[in-house]
Amino acid sequence: METSHAATVASVEQVTPHMMRIGLRLDEPSAWQSTGRPDEFVHVEVGADTMDADGHDSRHYTVSHVTPDGFEMEIFLHGDGPGATWARGARVGDRTAVSEPKAYYGPPAGPRTRVLLGDATALPAIARILAEAREEESFRVIIELADMADARDLATVAEAAVEWRVGGNGGGASILKDLLVDLAGDQLDPAAGAYIWVACESVHSRRIRQLLRREFALPLTHYRIVGYWHADLERALRVWESASDETKAQYAALWREDRSDEENWLELEPFLQRMGV
Structure with a gap:
């Protein structure tokens, strides 16, 4: 893992049937600095003996609230992977370690x-x-759940229209791409100047990125698309592991720190398609 910060589980709360909120108290709170951006996440040591698609044996989770001595994070309980297993069994006093935060919004x-x-x-x-x-901010929000029991109040002082839909989440076909067109079509005109943030399963996130870029020609600064997880992680890992050292080096060279992630994706997407991912 990247820079590691030791932490202790300070609180465990069941937020909805499939969402856990776990509070961590950092051994050295001053050494860990929040990005200040609301979609920041950390990699967490959960005792995994398998890698994720990015080559980490840790798992990444959103920081839902920053506290004086650490932070809270929320973990969606889907399947029996190492992250969900760790969250279900988490107890106050358990020890773990986390990375520096990263954010996209x-x-x-x-x-x-x-x-x-x-x-x-x-x-x-x-x-x-x-x-x-x-x-003074205005939001259009669309959230796709497998079970409406996980819907909850979303407090805000901003103007926000929130819609909940059932679909996707590994239990069926995602309707996020269609919802974006149908429910926010007036916002997809470049002249409207909307900022679009999307986070979902990796394959669906890439389809939405292509929609915004090719069909609606939105400027790269007007959207940020993130693939949070892989529906078929085993296949993605097999493709990567079977790739030649030359292909892996070409992939690494495409992801440059001197340009934005969305700029990197302009070259990365066709490269991944050629790889068969």
């Missing part, structure tokens, strides 16, 4: 509408974005 300044779209894994970030929004 960054709307340009101005009175433009923010469109937030995501599945259940995006709900913690969406909740924090709305909770920390300013009164």
